[in-house]
Amino acid sequence: MARDAKRRTRDQVLLHLKQKGPQTASALASRVRVTPVAVRQHLHRLSEEGLVAFDDERCRVGRPRRVWRLAPRAQAEFPDGHSDLAIELIDAMERTFGDEDLDRLVAARTRTQLKRYREALPPRDAPIEKRVAALARLRRGEGFMAEWSKQRDGTLLLVENHCPICAAAAVCPSLCRDELSVFKASIGKGVPVERVEYILAGSRRCAYRIGRASDT
Numbered sequence: 711m712a713r714d715a716k717r718r719t720r721d722q723v724l725l726h727l728k729q730k731g732p733q734t735a736s737a738l739a740s741r742v743r744v745t746p747v748a749v750r751q752h753l754h755r756l757s758e759e760g761l762v763a764f765d766d767e768r769c770r771v772g773r774p775r776r777v778w779r780l781a782p783r784a785q786a787e788f789p790d791g792h793s794d795l796a797i798e799l800i801d802a803m804e805r806t807f808g809d810e811d812l813d814r815l816v817a818a819r820t821r822t823q824l825k826r827y828r829e830a831l832p833p834r835d836a837p838i839e840k841r842v843a844a845l846a847r848l849r850r851g852e853g854f855m856a857e858w859s860k861q862r863d864g865t866l867l868l869v870e871n872h873c874p875i876c877a878a879a880a881v882c883p884s885l886c887r888d889e890l891s892v893f894k895a896s897i898g899k900g901v902p903v904e905r906v907e908y909i910l911a912g913s914r915r916c917a918y919r920i921g922r923a924s925d926t
Contacts, residue, residue, distance in 0.1 A: 719752060722741075723752050723762075724756070726741050727778065733777065734776065761783055764776050764778045801881065812882070820888040823892050824892050824895055824896060827892060828895075831845060831848075838898070839860065839866065841896075842858050842868055843858060845897065849868075849870060856868065857869050857871070865921050867917060867919060868917065869917045870915060870917070873916060876909055879910060886908075893918060893920075902919075904919045905918050
């Protein structure tokens with residue numbers, strides 16, 4: 711396999727683990743469209759680099775099933791939104807202007823973000839699925855690897871498999887708090903939005919359960 715092809719396969723393995731969560735080598739081989747042997751070779755090298763890890767899950771019969779997952783170090787393989795610069799700027803603003811002015815700055819960003827989202831989303835009388843789909847497209851464009859799906863109970867699930875502002879949000883939690891409020895205001899009045907998975911709380915992704923509007 712040529713060097714470029716190997717690099718592409720390596721990156722695809724990491725991307726699928728990022729987007730879909732822990733998987734077996736066979737499942738990854740099917741997604742990446744190479745042989746299980748080739749995937750295991752990539753996983754072995756990625757493991758040596760500290761980018762992936764595995765758990766051996768017991769099965770009712772037969773040998774344990776080896777399930778691969780991303781290691782924390784793999785976060786650096788994905789866009790980080792210039793995290794070092796963002797952290798330095800937040801720290802400098804907090805020291806120079808104080809917490810209250812930093813909160814006002816975040817609030818101003820939130821207002822701008824909300825205006826942009828409202829202008830980009832379909833009208834509020836459009837089906838909620840169309841509004842959530844449009845929100846997912848916006849977030850994908852911002853580097854959040856967002857996708858959405860309809861659940862069996864009729865609610866919708868908006869998933870962000872990556873957070874390019876994660877490092878900044880870790881030192882300025884109001885960034886995440888305000889983004890949840892932006893989702894609620896963008897999707898529409900009376901539509902419940904709940905964060906059910908949270909990267910900063912240890913989850914591999916952020917996920918939001920979106921219910922149907924009780925009053926639009």
